[in-house]
Amino acid sequence: MYKSIRLFGIAALLTLLSSPFNDADAVGRVKARGATANAQGGVTGGSASAVRGPNGGAAVRGRGYTTDGQGNGQAASGGAVRTPAGGYGARGGSTTWNADGSAQHQSGAAAQGPNGSAQTSGGFTRDSAGNVSGGRSTSAQGAAGGSLNSQTGYSTGQGFGRSTSASGQQGSVNAQTQVTQDGRTVTRTCTDASGNVVPCPQW
16 A cells, blocks of 8 residues: 555656646646555555646645554655755655554655755654653755754653754854753853854853
């Protein structure tokens, strides 16, 4: 099921993004959806859509899911878009849940345009007792050379942690944050454009 949806999304996206966007007759929208009972006693279904505008913009997305009638299931979705100016973005994610209350989720996204690009990915897991752990990684790059990188992580009983670094023409910032039951700790180091350590702004 998911393979079919992914293949549909890829094929539709390639068709949309490679077609001559200046053709006014090519403007349009298509949608499809359906669901059916499966052999496991649950339901399997999905939907997909694609659209193209008159100025070169296009988008496609799809979603699929399946359950077994016993409290277990999976779902996945994804999409992509292209702007008339040539920028693009895409995202995707999947979630699995189980009858005992446990679950897993993963997702990611990326975008690029005239001003730079960005990417993010992460997920979480939850066990049958309700304990949760997860994290996310994010990065961005500016057209002028600046960059940002951030990693976060969290878990039940351990707290939350984040590490962030940013750099540009004016210097750089590196920060680490840790939050636990005992409190919050923040460590920052900043440099100027020459690499000299300077006081960090308050934020």
